[in-house]
Amino acid sequence: MNLLTTKTQGQSASYQRVKEGLEMGRGFLMQGINLDERYTVNDREKKIQACDYYKKGIDAFKSAMKVNIMEIPEERRSEVREMKDKAKSNMKAAEDRFVELTNQMLGKTPSPTESRPTTSTFRATSTTAAETSRPQRSVLARNDMLKGVDAKFGNAILDEILDKTEVMLKDVYGCDAAKQALEEAVIYPALNPSLFSGLRQPVKGILLFGPPGNGKTLLAKAVATESKQAFFNISASSLTSKWVGEGEKTVKALFQIAKNAQPAIIFIDEIDSILTERSDKEAESSRRMKTEFLIQFDGASSSQNDRILVIGATNRPYELDDAILRRFPKRIMLGLPDxxxxxxxxxxxxxxxxxxxxxxxxxxxxxxxxxxxxxxxxxxxxxxxxxxxxxxxxxxxxxxxxxxxxxxxxxxxxxxxxxxxxxxxxxxxxxxxxxxxxxxxxxx
Ligand SMILES: Nc1ncnc2c1ncn2[C@@H]1O[C@H](COP(=O)(O)OP(=O)(O)OP(=O)(O)O)[C@@H](O)[C@H]1O
The missing domain is CATH 1.10.8.60 (Helicase, Ruva Protein; domain 3)
Incomplete structure (x- = not known):
């Protein structure tokens, strides 16, 4: 065996080690989230188990991250960089949750129903040059949007969920607080990204709630039009009914497409129907879909390079559990008109x-x-x-x-x-x- 072959084999093994390590970390994180989201509030035993999974996940991520990029075959390096990037966000989410649960058990934090932004939401970051110079893209070729996406789900999403909207903010009457929050989260940062970093990092999750027919959908569409962002309009109930058993893959594909098309807004109507209680009676597939949603959301919201805003809409905000409220630090009621x-x-x-x-x-x-x-x-x-x-x-x-x-x-x-x-x-x-x-x- 010559030196070159030995080096190549070594690099392939390193690639496998990173890949498997990151997958293992993600697996533990999913198990942690699954327990955490289902039994959050009162079950101490489950909290301990969830912490245990988070810890195992963090360890697996860390060990995979240690592999030096130069030990990876050259043609795989950009793939590994991307995997590591994503894993960093997941690891951060696991660490945040680990600390929060531990503090709760030690009685150091207020009740989890009191919403706190996750540290990752507020993480001080500086805007990268790439971000500042990223052009506003309003039209992206279908193939570009489908990069890295399972074609079956990707095409369905582009056909049914990508929405062309022409509604403008002036067409939405009233709703002043919501308009302002959305302008600060989407429109102003697009005008001057460098001002919106660090403490002014725009929020990545906004919850619009209120009685039906007061402009939740209309407002989200208007913001997408005015900021020239891609707008993905999905009703959560269709995720659970239309794509039965495949919701998990659809969610994954949706976030990947949004990432390819970013800056993008994912509007999820009736968000309560996927993200309320996670009881044991629920079908396994539906539970997996929710977990995937939480993971994807955390990935998208803690990465400093991703410009994806998730707007959730609901008529029943009081049914949302803590897990989801944590992810939507801005919650605005669109009430009845005066x-x-x-x-x-x-x-x-x-x-x-x-x-x-x-x-x-x-x-x-x-x-x-x-x-x-x-x-x-x-x-x-x-x-x-x-x-x-x-x-x-x-x-x-x-x-x-x-x-x-x-x-x-x-x-x-x-x-x-x-x-x-x-x-x-x-x-x-x-x-x-x-x-x-x-x-x-x-x-x-
Ligand atoms: N603030 C508003 N300004 C102008 N028109 C409005 C406003 N709110 C609602 N409408 C009218 O009502 C229709 C329904 O509004 P929209 O779909 O935005 O409501 P929603 O709050 O998303 O309701 P649902 O909870 O049923 O999804 C709009 O197409 C529009 O004609």
Missing amino acids: EKARHAIIFNTLKKHNADKGIRDRDLRYIASVTKGYSNSDLVNLCKEAAMVPVRRLGKDQLRTTTQHGLRPIEVSDFEEALRVIKPSTNGNHLQKMLDFTAQSGQM
């Missing part, structure tokens, strides 16, 4: 459709005053219903011959009729629960 906002949405909806001729400002103020409890989408529906009244009055014969211009304008009496049909969709108890959650863990 009188001023109701006035604005009715006015703008009518104006947008050139249907405001018969409605005076006095009428608008009246309608806004009698629609307390209506959501924004209820108000849009109210306008649609009111617009139907003049048509209903026509009778069949006139209906055939009347043109758009021949139709009488919508009047306030049409709204009065519509109000008898369109009622507020938000239930009072539900709203109160959300307000209680906001007082404890969120912001308006």
Whole structure:
């Protein structure tokens, strides 16, 4: 055997050692998270076991990381660098969780329900030159987005989840706190990345919650349009139903595609349906998917080079467990519109459709005053219903011959009729629960 062959064999063995070590670390981390997320709060035994897994994971990562890159075959070096990079984020997540659980057991930290950003979220980092100069990409070739992704899941994601959006922030009425948080997390950093490092590192997880139909989806879309970021729009319930048994691979593919397409926003609607309780009764596959989600999320949020923002939306924030709340340090309620906002949405909806001729400002103020409890989408529906009244009055014969211009304008009496049909969709108890959650863990 000559020297060259010995060196090559040695390098291949080192490559295997790193690969297996990192996989082992990831395996332990998954087992740790699995226990941790299912039994977090009161089961001390399980906490100890979870810590044990985290510790084993950290050790395995560390030992794999020790292998010098020069000991790896040259053609594998960039792959190994990437694996190590990812593992660093996973290791950080394991260390954070290990310390947090240990402190909890020693009684050193407040209850886990009190949300604290993970240290990794706030880790001081400086912006790399590559990041600063990364161009804003709005269109990326499909093949580039699919790099390193299982084609079966990757194609499905690109077909169904990648959303082209044209909604602008000005189309979203009210929601000022949420707009500001999203501007700070996405739009400003894109304008001047160097200002948004260290303590000003943008958050990587934002939770939007509130009664249905108040702009959670609309706002996320608007932010993606204005920041020219790729927008992946997925409903968590489709992850659990549509891709039964394959949710885990889909989640993995989704994050890899977002990474390839970054800067990117992953919008997960109904996030409660994958990330609430993790009971024993749940199918194993669904549990694996959740664990994969947590791992991918941690990987994406602690890497300083990745610009992926996850926006979660839910109507039931109070059902989310601590694990998920920790990952969304900003939690903003999009509540029901107040009188001023109701006035604005009715006015703008009518104006947008050139249907405001018969409605005076006095009428608008009246309608806004009698629609307390209506959501924004209820108000849009109210306008649609009111617009139907003049048509209903026509009778069949006139209906055939009347043109758009021949139709009488919508009047306030049409709204009065519509109000008898369109009622507020938000239930009072539900709203109160959300307000209680906001007082404890969120912001308006
Ligand atoms: N703040 C808003 N400004 C303008 N239009 C709004 C606003 N909120 C809701 N709408 C209207 O209601 C529709 C539904 O809103 P959207 O899908 O954003 O609600 P959501 O909060 O995501 O609801 P869900 O919880 O049901 O997913 C929008 O397409 C839009 O017509």
